[in-house]
Amino acid sequence: MPKYTSMAYKSWDEMIFGSAPKPVSIGLGPIELGKKYVYPQIVPHPRPGSEATKEKILREYQRMTDDALGRCVALGFPGLVIEFEHIYQITSQPEWAGAIFAQAKEQMKEYYDKYGLKSALVSTVADLRKPDMVHMRHSQELDWMLASFDSTAAQGADVLSIETMGGKEVFDYAVQRQDIKGVIFGIGVLSSRDMEWLWPQIVATAKKHGITPGGDTDCARGNTAMFLAGGYTATDLPHTFAALARACSAARSLVAYEQGATGPSKDCAYEDPIIKAITGIPITMEGVASACAHSEMQSNIVAAVVDLWSNEAVEYHDMFGGSSVEVFTEILGYNVAQMNAAIELGTAKELQAINIASDKYRDVHGFMLSPDNAYEIGKAIVANADSYYLRSRAAVLRTAELIAGDKKLTLTEHEREALDKARREVEALPDNEGDFVDMCLSEYKKVPGFDPTSYGY
Amino acid sequence: MARTVADIADFTPIFVRYDVKIAPKKRGAADVSTDPVLQAIARGVVEGDEDAVSEATDKALASKGPEAVIDTLIAGMREVSKLWDDGVYYLPQVILSSDALMVGLTKAEDAMGGKATKKGTVVMHCAHGDIHDIGKNIAAALIRANGFKVIDLGSDVPEDTVVKAVKENKAHLVTGTALMTTTMSAFAKIADMLKKEGIELPFVCGGGAVSEEYVTSFDMGVYADQAKDGPAFAADAASGMSWQDMRAKWNLVV
Numbered sequence: 001m002p003k004y005t006s007m008a009y010k011s012w013d014e015m016i017f018g019s020a021p022k023p024v025s026i027g028l029g030p031i032e033l034g035k036k037y038v039y040p041q042i043v044p045h046p047r048p049g050s051e052a053t054k055e056k057i058l059r060e061y062q063r064m065t066d067d068a069l070g071r072c073v074a075l076g077f078p079g080l081v082i083e084f085e086h087i088y089q090i091t092s093q094p095e096w097a098g099a100i101f102a103q104a105k106e107q108m109k110e111y112y113d114k115y116g117l118k119s120a121l122v123s124t125v126a127d128l129r130k131p132d133m134v135h136m137r138h139s140q141e142l143d144w145m146l147a148s149f150d151s152t153a154a155q156g157a158d159v160l161s162i163e164t165m166g167g168k169e170v171f172d173y174a175v176q177r178q179d180i181k182g183v184i185f186g187i188g189v190l191s192s193r194d195m196e197w198l199w200p201q202i203v204a205t206a207k208k209h210g211i212t213p214g215g216d217t218d219c220a221r222g223n224t225a226m227f228l229a230g231g232y233t234a235t236d237l238p239h240t241f242a243a244l245a246r247a248c249s250a251a252r253s254l255v256a257y258e259q260g261a262t263g264p265s266k267d268c269a270y271e272d273p274i275i276k277a278i279t280g281i282p283i284t285m286e287g288v289a290s291a292c293a294h295s296e297m298q299s300n301i302v303a304a305v306v307d308l309w310s311n312e313a314v315e316y317h318d319m320f321g322g323s324s325v326e327v328f329t330e331i332l333g334y335n336v337a338q339m340n341a342a343i344e345l346g347t348a349k350e351l352q353a354i355n356i357a358s359d360k361y362r363d364v365h366g367f368m369l370s371p372d373n374a375y376e377i378g379k380a381i382v383a384n385a386d387s388y389y390l391r392s393r394a395a396v397l398r399t400a401e402l403i404a405g406d407k408k409l410t411l412t413e414h415e416r417e418a419l420d421k422a423r424r425e426v427e428a429l430p431d432n433e434g435d436f437v438d439m440c441l442s443e444y445k446k447v448p449g450f451d452p453t454s455y456g457y
Numbered sequence: 458m459a460r461t462v463a464d465i466a467d468f469t470p471i472f473v474r475y476d477v478k479i480a481p482k483k484r485g486a487a488d489v490s491t492d493p494v495l496q497a498i499a500r501g502v503v504e505g506d507e508d509a510v511s512e513a514t515d516k517a518l519a520s521k522g523p524e525a526v527i528d529t530l531i532a533g534m535r536e537v538s539k540l541w542d543d544g545v546y547y548l549p550q551v552i553l554s555s556d557a558l559m560v561g562l563t564k565a566e567d568a569m570g571g572k573a574t575k576k577g578t579v580v581m582h583c584a585h586g587d588i589h590d591i592g593k594n595i596a597a598a599l600i601r602a603n604g605f606k607v608i609d610l611g612s613d614v615p616e617d618t619v620v621k622a623v624k625e626n627k628a629h630l631v632t633g634t635a636l637m638t639t640t641m642s643a644f645a646k647i648a649d650m651l652k653k654e655g656i657e658l659p660f661v662c663g664g665g666a667v668s669e670e671y672v673t674s675f676d677m678g679v680y681a682d683q684a685k686d687g688p689a690f691a692a693d694a695a696s697g698m699s700w701q702d703m704r705a706k707w708n709l710v711v
Contacts, residue, residue, distance in 0.1 A: 048638040087639045088586035130588035178549035232476035236548040357462040362472045412480040
């Protein structure tokens with residue numbers, strides 16, 4: 001499949017929330033993403049214990065779905081995307097998965113018929129392939145995943161997405177040791193190769209059922225680094241190092257779209273502003289409303305170019321304002337109402353500027369995801385399109401250069417040393433993929449469970 | 458009114474860079490030995506340099522007993538912990554030091570003809586159905602580097618495997634981690650199975666969406682918030698502290 005060799009925009013300044021050069025229509029209504037409008041996406045998560053039986057889990061999803069749709073109607077929200085991120089017990093039991101999606105779609109149809117509420121349903125299958133435990137290309141876990149894609153696509157899903165696990169074994173080993181070479185190998189090479197192998201199968205399933213192949217996220221690696229980096233007081237990983245890992249994530253998540261995915265992208269892919277700059281697809285982002293699931297340092301800036309505004313995941317519980325699903329649907333709905341009001345008023349660029357000013361210099365992660373910098377990193381990726389390794393390496397080096405070159409971005413001594421060290425190490429790496437892979441296959445054979453044949457080596 | 462972020466000179470009304478305010482002054486570790494050969498071992502641990510530790514350990518074992526080497530390795534690791542506590546080191550430096558320590562420890566144990574005496578035994582696992590194990594792996598490395606025997610059962614571990622490992626290894630502590638709330642229910646089952654076997658020990662659980670409220674809802678459960686606290690939990694359990702006392706110490710008991 002061809003690789004992206006150019007950008008979707010002439011300059012970063014053309015990028016804005018709600019608009020994408022390659023819009024996507026999904027679900028009932030339909031929900032049109034990228035056509036001068038931002039929709040909310042709620043990701044409800046079942047309570048522990050509800051997974052005990054099929055009857056219980058169906059009841060849980062029935063209530064969560066009804067709560068989300070009901071709150072939209074109560075407050076006048078025009079449309080909603082609901083994403084079900086499968087728990088282990090759903091993906092490993094494709095028959096349960098199908099039943100849950102069929103039930104939800106039926107509820108969405110009822111709301112559409114009665115109120116005209118637009119809606120779409122995303123099926124995010126759990127990648128159960130832990131690379132150090134199972135073979136990535138031949139395992140019971142893979143069979144379950146493919147069957148769950150098929151059963152949910154057949155019974156109500158409008159979008160298929162996933163958070164693939166390729167390269168996680170090498171990445172985990174490397175990130176704990178602040179080893180940028182291993183991070184590039186784990187994310188940039190191994191995960192990309194796994195996606196190149198898996199995604200044509202997801203796209204084929206989506207096509208078979210006439211639905212949309214959404215996207216993939218580097219959650220298992222990029223977000224691990226970001227969460228390890230944490231806030232200002234954490235000392236688990238330098239923030240500059242996490243930002244360099246994120247640069248690799250962008251080069252890696254691009255593979256889904258090169259293999260036929262069309263977006264909407266996956267919400268926890270913080271690399272998505274770079275993906276949008278390259279591909280022009282509508283992106284899903286999670287920001288301030290994902291505080292229910294985790295803390296982050298770039299909650300506002302990630303709204304700068306968003307098309308579908310999400311909350312990561314909220315566990316189903318009672319709150320003073322209703323169920324957690326109702327409450328977070330309301331938060332998301334009002335967030336996007338503000339964005340859509342700005343679009344209507346012709347002040348979208350002003351709102352974008354506010355969101356950028358909020359977080360661009362709060363932390364390096366927000367800095368690199370600022371649309372101007374995201375665009376620059378994207379350019380480095382497409383200029384090295386032919387090699388997964390080289391485009392990851394180029395993204396890392398460009399990110400390091402941008403961080404080091406902006407005087408407004410203050411770095412502590414430790415952060416700057418971490419950045420400089422990683423940069424020196426990356427500059428010393430081989431100039432071609434073959435040499436790099438040979439070197440890494442030799443070095444990382446010590447990683448427990450790493451099996452190069454899982455990646456076609 | 459500023460038009461873009463480029464027009465803003467002072468961001469303090471928007472955010473305060475507390476990390477810059479609290480950034481510690483860079484400092485090195487204190488020497489742990491006046492013997493240059495032993496100090497070279499400790500320095501290798503502090504710098505996370507496996508080759509240096511290997512070379513210095515070989516040199517030391519030629520003239521000294523393995524016990525002296527092991528004591529030095531542990532003293533070096535203690536200095537690493539101090540640097541981490543003070544914010545001078547970050548986790549990767551600690552993990553690299555732990556790797557280096559293990560190189561020296563393996564050599565010293567080979568010279569002894571057996572394993573060094575451990576402070577206690579910890580059985581660790583990631584819940585059945587859960588494959589998110591980086592937190593468990595970090596905690597395991599830290600606990601091991603602090604002189605404990607770690608039985609790492611890995612990820613997606615069936616409940617009966619955990620119970621069997623606790624019994625067979627006469628563990629002082631068992632730990633469980635999970636990212637998903639829908640897999641953490643395995644912890645209560647394990648606690649129940651241990652009870653039926655007549656075994657009581659602290660069962661430290663944490664990770665991702667695991668909550669203190671849930672972990673303290675079943676007997677033996679002690680909630681852990683940070684992987685870095687692993688060695689302290691292991692030390693408490695090995696000292697004979699009951700799960701009730703550990704819960705009272707570490708958790709909010711309502």
